[in-house]
Amino acid sequence: MKLLAFRRLLRIQRVAIRYRLDDMVLELPFLPWWLRLVGGLLPWRWLPRKPLDLSRGARIRLALEDLGPIFIKFGQILSTRRDLLPDDIALELAFLQDKVPPFPPEQAVALIEQQLGAKIEQVFSRFEREPLASASVAQVHTAQLKSGEEVVVKVIRPNLEPVIRSDIAWLHILARTAERISADARRLHPAEVVSDYEKTIYDELDLLREAANSSQLRRNFEGSPLLYVPQVYWDWCRPKVLVMERIYGIPVTDLDTLRDQRTDFKALAERGVEIFFTQVFRDSFFHADMHPGNIFVSTRTPWSPQYIAVDCGIVGSLTDEDQDYLARNLIAFFKRDYRKVAQLHIDSGWVPAETKVNDFEAAIRTVCEPIFEKPLKDISFGQVLLRLFQTARRFNMEVQPQLVLLQKTLLNIEGLGRQLYPELDLWTTAQPFLERWMRERVSPGTLLRNAQQHIEQLPHLAQMTRDTLERLSREPQPEARLTVTQPGMANAWPARLIGAVLVAGAAETGLATHSLAAWPAWAMLAGGLYLILRR
Template identity: 60%
Template sequence: MVFFRLLTILRVFARYRLDKLLPEGLPFAARAALFFFKLFPQPRTASGEKMARGECLRRACEDLGPIFVKFGQLLSTRPDLVPDDIVRELNHLQDNVAPFPNDEFQRIVETSLGAKVSDVFASYEASPLASASVAQVHTAVLKDGRDVVIKVVRPGIEKIIAKDVQLLLLVARWVEKNTLDGKRLHPVEIVQDYRTTIFDELDLQREAANGSQLRRNFLNSPLLYVPEVYWDYTRSNVLVMERIYGIPVTDVAALSAQQTDMKKLAERGVEIFFTQVFEHNFFHADMHPGNIFVATKNPQLPQYIAVDMAIVGSLTREDQYYLARNLLAMFRRDYRQVAELHVQSGWVPATVRVEELEAAIRTVCEPIFEKPLKEISFANVLLSLFRTARRFDMEVQPQLVLLQKTLLNIEGLGRQLYPDLDLWVTAHPFLERWLKNRFHPKTLWGELKRYAPEWMEKFPQVPDLVFNSLQQLPQISERMEQLSNDIAKRNANEQQQKRRTAIALLAFAAAGYFLWQDLAPMLVENVALSDISPSTIALAVVGIAALLFRK
């Protein structure tokens, strides 16, 4: 099953001649493996012209399904890494993937809601408003006059995603088993996390719940508006929510035409990200440009509008704390503290010399400070950090992968809106304030009130637990001593068996040598078998017996 999916991927790559996108100077083995691509003609448009390389890549992503479309979406946000002609074409993947038929869309809605579209909606637009990799969206009006959008999961998409994830798992297992960095990078765990994330995205009730939570977090906020979910018309594969009106965040011309304060817009984007990660600990993890709009009410104090909350992320309190302190230490250029925090958090082995790690981090981070965003590439910084991580056996933290992906999206968005944004000046005060508030007496009092009932409920059990623990101490000591003796015996047995095996191999080798000394003349000079010395035969028997019965 996975094999056939792999063949499909290769066939699509060959049909669109994606070998043209590969760099020059590939190794001979790679060039030989791609030779069959040249058997396919150059793809052409409907008018007969040769298809541009950007369109080839976009169409290949569309043909192969959601995982490849999402990869194309990520590439479209990186104009610093991807040529302009390819970025322009991949921008169509944000919300302009080829739609599925309206009849199928309407059938799914009516089956899920248990009523005809005309009975539920006052009007319904047959042409899709947007068509993405996982779902398709149509506009409608409820009977009470509220403008809404209807979102439906693409039919049959689960099977395609399951095949792609299975293929990714095979590759990840191979990488983990056969490469030097396999265990450190945790590729299997990362793919398993991604599998959970992508299948969660197919459950529109989960997306609706995420949207409701995000809406509560930013209710009446001037920074971000999240549309309302209409739960009466929402099912696992159908979502009905408030229709929003705004300018796509990538439409810089329209934003400039209404005199939007682009500096304020970029700064508010950074503030929204840090607010979600550190104050709410609940962040929108799919912030590609197709999911973000800008309200038109007040261009001088622009407000973002977010849609598609299928993928969200959160951190443990420990990761949240260490991440904030790491970022703050980097802003202060306190590389010693960054190194110490990496050891304390367990992100690098405790055996690493802090001084060496400090010097390595300084080498990576120092060049990026006091530069506008247009002169900084977080992608390059991350690659440098990954190279540093490899030197110090730093393990990839799968729980931070979504956060890193979101940071890359934020960077790409910031580059398009206001390239002169100083990310450090915007983020530094926020983190200072967050850490200060974390240890404020009001915060500590709030934590005490939150957990006090649970502590009070368990407090009467504490004396019994302490008394039972004290009673068990002698038994634990005896068991530890017994376990220590067992381990010592097992080690002694293993050493004894190793010695016996070594002796047996030596005896067998010696027997083989002497046997050959007697057998060689037989083969050459026709010496009789009876002429073999008894000592040689005895030694051979001893060697074989030693190997067979060495235990």
């Protein structure tokens, strides 16, 4: 392991020198003078080197491609952090393609047989040794099960874990070094970015997780004309092998073929937006890797087009509170109610409670007013969200991972929608959905369901109160003191204790939503305060 780590370090160093990444590091304004001096004395910087006629973003992208699959994947993840990176670098990293040479079929077959505990011929009546596709952490083969179903078999690259551990270790060292030497680097949270990437890459190595995500997404859209998710064959799924239904669709970027089958592009673009908001707000479970390579279009009903989604290795979810605040934020944004946007950020805890509303409101207005000078159909929904995060970061907002995934997915969906139908007005498409969802939050049916949930918690609350009272009754009481009390005060503490438990339960079960659906919690709060304060 140490030898591998040392060899990887030498490899990283050679690539950094080849693409002049050392020049870029030494040009950083926040670099300490002593480190700049040390960098200038490095031996290779005294040798003649040919100039590179490439932008800094292109040099970083080519270096990551040269360093192999793990760094390519890291560049892809990094490209989603548009709140951290300069635009020119983020745009260049977005061009990173997850195309890498396949590994030998013999290794794939051996790994599949090891995972399944059976020979390929015992499981599949046909297995194509030539891979259908190859990516940074896995490759895909087509096959047919003994029962006749056409499937694809996804298998993790062999011997990937040692390389990942080595690369991640060096990335952590670089991130911690940057944070130690510069306050500006600390503001960009490089260690946090590397940690997010580490979690993502290890999650992708577990294909059972991807299978579970696919099954959940398929169940959410069962029978829907909007989205189809292939079936997972659980009997043949293992941590490093995934077997699922083979789909036949048109890649969403193959516009010529979509035109030939007379696809309704306007409906296709609008349905993409509807799918996104349905996943985020109805299900709180969204496919967070919806780049064009993972999206196809069914050939069955081109006049009413249906999407097909694959590769559910990365998914995101939001809490009820995040859903509520996000919907209200977006509606307030497009109504230019910047005061409400600022207050919602503070109420949600996305920015510190001590943030001055007036200052935050002014910063948001300064950023967003130029955007809204454009026609509404020309406004990028994703860019508005990105500007929001960038502005909030100046007020010490810590962008949560689920919000970063959501921003990335929204940018992908919007870019794809505009590619399919340039006249797509994302806000006009999304506004009715958001407003309908907000109304449903306070509908009688929703209120009754929430009330039922709160009522179901009351037996637990009563048991907790009883246990507390019994524990207090068993504890030795302090010696009585001669004090003058009002009649009944000696027996008031049980009622006050119950009142305190009710207040705590109210805070835990519903007050954080700040909506009408929380009325049982407010009733618990009122009852608790009455028991505490009554004489």
